[in-house]
Amino acid sequence: MRLALDIITVVLVSAGGFFFMAGTIGLLRFPDTLTRLHALTKVDNLGLGLIVFGLLPQVESRLGALKLIAIWLLVQMSGAIVSQLIAQAVRRSGRQT
Amino acid sequence: MSSAALFGYCGAVLVGLGLYGLITRAEVLRKILSFNVLGSGVFLLFGVFARRGAAAGLGADPVPQALVITGIVVAFSATALAVALLVRLNKETGQIIVTPDDSEESGEQGATR
Amino acid sequence: MTLIFACEVVLAGLLLAIATWTIVARTAFAAIVLFMVYGLLLAIVWVALSAVDVALTEAAIGGGVTSMLLMGAATRLRAPKTPVADVGLPLKIAAGLLCALVTTVLGAVVFFLPDVAPTLAPLAKDNLAASGLGNPVAAVLFVFRALDTLLEKVVLLLALVGVWSLASDEAWGGVPGLPVYARPGPILVFLAQILPPIGIIVGIYMFWAGATQPGGAFQGGTILAAVWLLTMMARLQDLPAINARWLRLLLVVGPTAFLAIGLAGFFIADSFLAYPPGIAKPLIIVVEATLTLSIGVTLALLVAGPPERLPQR
Numbered sequence: 142m143r144l145a146l147d148i149i150t151v152v153l154v155s156a157g158g159f160f161f162m163a164g165t166i167g168l169l170r171f172p173d174t175l176t177r178l179h180a181l182t183k184v185d186n187l188g189l190g191l192i193v194f195g196l197l198p199q200v201e202s203r204l205g206a207l208k209l210i211a212i213w214l215l216v217q218m219s220g221a222i223v224s225q226l227i228a229q230a231v232r233r234s235g236r237q238t
Numbered sequence: 239m240s241s242a243a244l245f246g247y248c249g250a251v252l253v254g255l256g257l258y259g260l261i262t263r264a265e266v267l268r269k270i271l272s273f274n275v276l277g278s279g280v281f282l283l284f285g286v287f288a289r290r291g292a293a294a295g296l297g298a299d300p301v302p303q304a305l306v307i308t309g310i311v312v313a314f315s316a317t318a319l320a321v322a323l324l325v326r327l328n329k330e331t332g333q334i335i336v337t338p339d340d341s342e343e344s345g346e347q348g349a350t351r
Numbered sequence: 352m353t354l355i356f357a358c359e360v361v362l363a364g365l366l367l368a369i370a371t372w373t374i375v376a377r378t379a380f381a382a383i384v385l386f387m388v389y390g391l392l393l394a395i396v397w398v399a400l401s402a403v404d405v406a407l408t409e410a411a412i413g414g415g416v417t418s419m420l421l422m423g424a425a426t427r428l429r430a431p432k433t434p435v436a437d438v439g440l441p442l443k444i445a446a447g448l449l450c451a452l453v454t455t456v457l458g459a460v461v462f463f464l465p466d467v468a469p470t471l472a473p474l475a476k477d478n479l480a481a482s483g484l485g486n487p488v489a490a491v492l493f494v495f496r497a498l499d500t501l502l503e504k505v506v507l508l509l510a511l512v513g514v515w516s517l518a519s520d521e522a523w524g525g526v527p528g529l530p531v532y533a534r535p536g537p538i539l540v541f542l543a544q545i546l547p548p549i550g551i552i553v554g555i556y557m558f559w560a561g562a563t564q565p566g567g568a569f570q571g572g573t574i575l576a577a578v579w580l581l582t583m584m585a586r587l588q589d590l591p592a593i594n595a596r597w598l599r600l601l602l603v604v605g606p607t608a609f610l611a612i613g614l615a616g617f618f619i620a621d622s623f624l625a626y627p628p629g630i631a632k633p634l635i636i637v638v639e640a641t642l643t644l645s646i647g648v649t650l651a652l653l654v655a656g657p658p659e660r661l662p663q664r
Contacts, residue, residue, distance in 0.1 A: 215549070222542045229536060241359050245400060246461035248363040252370055254454030259374035261446040264435050267379050267425060271386055274417065275370050278393055278409075286461065289400045291470030294477075297401030299470045300487035304496060307408045307488070308503045311569055314412050314420075315510035318653040321424045322514040325656065328428045335435055 146198035153195025160188035174231045178224045185220035189213055246286040252279030264335050266324045270317060277313045281306045359399055366392050379425045383418060390414025403565035404488045407557070411573035412650075419580070420654045423530055483632030485563030492567065493635050497624040501613065504606045504642060507649050511602070515593060518657040524594035527652065528659030535585045543585035550578030558643045562632070568639040572646030579651045590655060592662040598648065605645025609638050 160183050167180025193213040200206045256276025260269050284302045291299030328334055369389045376382040390413040397406035475487050475495065482494040492500050518525070532539065558571030582588045591598050612634055613624040620627040626634050 218545070219542075222538055225538045226536075229538075241356060241399065243461055243464075244356075244359055244363055245396060246464075247458050248366060248396075250454050250457035250461060251367055253457055254450040255367075255370050255374055257453055258446055258450040261449075262438050262443050263374070264438060265379070267421065267428070268374075268382060271382055271421065272374055274386065274413075275373060275389070278389075278413065281405075282393070282396070283457065283461070285397060285400045285402050285405065287468070288402060290464065290468035291472055292401070293470050294473040294475075296472045296476060296487060299468075299472045300475050300491045301471045301496070303402045303405050303488050304491035305499075306402070306405050307492065307567075307569060308499055310405070310408050310412050311503055312506055314417055314650075315507050315653065317417055318420055319510050319513045321420055322517050322656055325424055325427050326517045332429060333431055334428055335431075 150195045150198055153191050157188045157191030157195060160184060160191065164188060175228060178228060182220065182224065186217055189216055242286045242289040245282060245289075249279045249282030249286060252276070252282060255279070266320075266327075266334060266336055270320050270324070273320075274313065274317060277309070281309055284309075362392070362396060362399065366396060379428075380422075383421045383425055386421065387414055387418035390418065404486070404561075404567060404570075407565060407567075407570040408573075411570050411577075415577060416573060416650055416654060419577075423654065423656070426530060427528075481628060481631070482626070482635070484635065486561060486565065486567070488565070489561050489567055493638060494626065494631070497609075497613070501606065501609050501624070504609065504645070507646070507653075508602065508606060511649055511652055514653060514657050516657075518659070522658045522660055524592060525658035525661040526590045526592050527655035527657065529580070529583060529590055529655040531584050531586055531590070539585045540587065543582050543587050547578040547582055550574050550581075554578075554643070554647070558639055561639070562636070568642040569646060572643040573650055575643065575647030576650035576654070579647065580654060583651075583655075593652070593658050598652075601644055601648045602652075603645070605642040608641040612638055 164180050164182075164184030167183070168177050171177045171180055190213055193209050196209060197206050200209065253276055256272045256274075256279055259272025260276060263269055263272060284306045285298075288298045288300075288302035288306075291302070293299070324334070327336070366389070369385055369392060373382050373385040373389055376385055391410060394406045394410035394414060397403070397409055472487075475491060478495070479485070479487055479490050482490045484490045484494070535543075554571040554574035556571075557566040557574065558568050559566075561567035561571070579588075583590050593599075612626075616623055616625040
């Protein structure tokens with residue numbers, strides 16, 4: 142049982158790490174701000190979500206699991222709102238990068 | 239090399255980097271940033287001493303950690319005062335650097351009225 | 352070389368790279384963003400050094416409030432007409448040599464540290480039960496070295512008085528000049544309506560849990576300051592005038608309660624800032640609660656800056 146939980150953790154956290162890498166490559170390689178913001182949403186939602194779900198089998202108490210999920214939801218919300226604010230600022234300034 | 243020693247060397251390099259930035263950057267805002275990097279390097283050295291003092295079932299010695307928490311708060315209050323002084327200096331004289339008094343009449347350091 | 356040590360080497364290398372980039376960045380905006388990243392990476396380093404309380408404080412104050420303060424200053428500074436002249440090459444070389452010397456000396460200190468490190472951990476652990484707390488760092492802050500914490504709180508207040516004293520004479524007693532949105536969009540207003548209730552719960556929880564787990568008054572107070580600043584920037588609340596009585600009362604209630612309990616220690620316990628056995632934990636909780644409130648208000652006002660205009664009647 143422990144081994145199955147550990148395997149789930151390793152697989153999910155690795156998948157989350159892959160999305161982190163994909164988002165970071167997008168941040169570095171995409172041409173302008175709006176496309177970079179789009180790449181970063183993969184990191185926030187999918188990457189962190191997979192890592193959180195991968196760490197859930199390792200947590201001892203239910204309160205700890207709820208805290209991990211709350212962190213994921215807070216990061217999603219703040220990431221979405223900050224992306225909107227940055228995109229608004231880019232549009233208002235009229236520049237492309 | 240233990241992990242505490244690794245971060246100790248890291249702290250030593252941060253102190254050197256912060257000191258270099260404090261001396262060579264002319265703008266006051268960059269000096270404040272370098273001063274914060276310097277301070278965090280010193281705090282990192284404290285943390286290394288705390289980590290090496292792990293005993294009696296605790297992961298680290300709590301006394302240097304409490305000193306570092308105090309230091310971080312005091313460094314923030316010093317930064318806030320420095321930033322307020324910089325904003326006021328900029329509002330009064332339009333400069334973002336601090337010049338010694340005997341070179342003010344040259345008027346070439348970016349002063350505006 | 353174990354896997355964890357390899358991760359720590361990568362972390363230290365990343366930290367040094369970001370710190371170097373912060374120093375040599377060309378624009379102030381880039382340097383401040385990099386400083387924010389540096390603060391967050393440093394918080395991870397603190398966790399690697401088994402100092403979770405310090406990691407929370409560094410993430411909140413170092414990586415959060417300080418960067419906000421510097422960003423607000425960078426937007427308010429007007430660029431000078433002539434660009435700033437860089438320092439000459441001889442000074443750079445001399446400074447580089449001096450800094451290399453300082454780094455070498457500090458590195459030698461770390462290298463020649465004794466094998467058995469002197470530590471106060473057993474002493475702290477033995478006296479922990481008498482104080483009623485479970486978190487040794489909180490016990491050091493509020494019981495063993497309570498004088499340091501009291502003076503630190505007074506230093507915060509003194510810095511605030513110093514910042515306020517930079518107001519021009521006409522604006523004294525007025526409203527701070529924190530840059531706020533002229534017309535906040537609906538998205539920012541949405542964030543400023545949703546996040547503060549969560550922030551208040553997290554801040555109070557962090558202060559409450561700091562008695563037995565990593566946390567404490569400073570970390571919780573910083574979160575309260577951050578959500579208050581968010582509501583003020585989204586114009587859901589007006590910036591208070593600094594001569595408002597409720598504001599000044601909140602500022603001094605923390606250090607006053609701390610000082611009063613400390614002076615009462617002369618009568619009900621052995622000496623200044625001593626707690627009588629049995630009611631030590633309730634007294635510490637009272638001190639920490641009032642301190643959290645005061646720290647929240649003080650940090651927010653330090654970021655807001657000196658008053659710049661009189662309040663509208």
